[in-house]
Amino acid sequence: MEALKKKILEKGIVVDEHTLKVDSFLNHQLDTSLISSMAEELIRRFAGTPVHRILTIESSGIPLAFMMGYFLHIPVVFAKKTKPSTFTSSLYSAESYSFTRKSPYTMSVSRDFLPRGEEVLIVDDFLAGGNAVSALIEIIRKADSRPAGVAIAVEKGFQGGGDSLREAGIHVESLAIIESLANGVIQFRT
């Protein structure tokens, strides 16, 4: 998606060869107009795919996921990274690992909000090694539902998570795929 790639080139900050900071528009300050256009573009890319529900993970996946759910008139559920004390119903959980924070974590979704037999679209802001998405797929399968696909804003192609998912037969759409951040230069996959 050209508008996103342009914004990444203008506002993205290459911290090191693995790390791109996009917190001025995607995951701390939110460019509401751009994120809304991104949601529309991802909806176009999954046109023809039945989707009953969107699943994302807190926090920075929520804006894009919410806009897609708003446009599609379907519910959005966000997986939680901690188990809140007000959860009384039982949970579906899966383990993941954050390379950003260098620590493992458990993500959980209340069973009440993942009915069985649905097509569930996974949405997130970043896809790198694929740990978080794989954990969300595990949760969807535990609920006896199916992953309808994976809709991503920025994929770090050089970390291989997206390609592994595609090889496993999952429909992955990323609005911008970064091939390299070497030498401080942002290179997109063409």
Added chain:
Amino acid sequence: MEALKKKILEKGIVVDEHTLKVDSFLNHQLDTSLISSMAEELIRRFAGTPVHRILTIESSGIPLAFMMGYFLHIPVVFAKKTKPSTFTSSLYSAESYSFTRKSPYTMSVSRDFLPRGEEVLIVDDFLAGGNAVSALIEIIRKADSRPAGVAIAVEKGFQGGGDSLREAGIHVESLAIIESLANGVIQFRT
């Protein structure tokens, strides 16, 4: 707001006299249509108030804050509860306390995303004792900006945070104010 109160009566779960669970539509599974209507109603209540930017806190404030920013064509910033390793710029921080989790925490916003001299509207899903909102006000003032007001989905009136803020001269609007959860009965302030 009648639609929200109706939903709270239909789907809210009174856990104990202090705790109302609304995770089936507001802060775990998201009713995208209702949250969008809530955003529109809050915008009506702040009509005439200049607002340059919306400030919320992760995670469950994000959907309502995002929709308000989307309708108003202004940026949304969410305060973070942990300091991510990819933050390189300096931060505005304030201390708060979560009664839900029974633990103190620090919330932070990058200085880059709170320019000075703005009118900043605080948005959140819940207002109880007012700790989180007070910390957000502290951050806005550290940035030499002004709190334009506080826009809330559900206020727990019996915990006093909203009224303390109003007494301090802050414009607080809550779409539903709960006066009591005693004996498992949800009573709204009239």
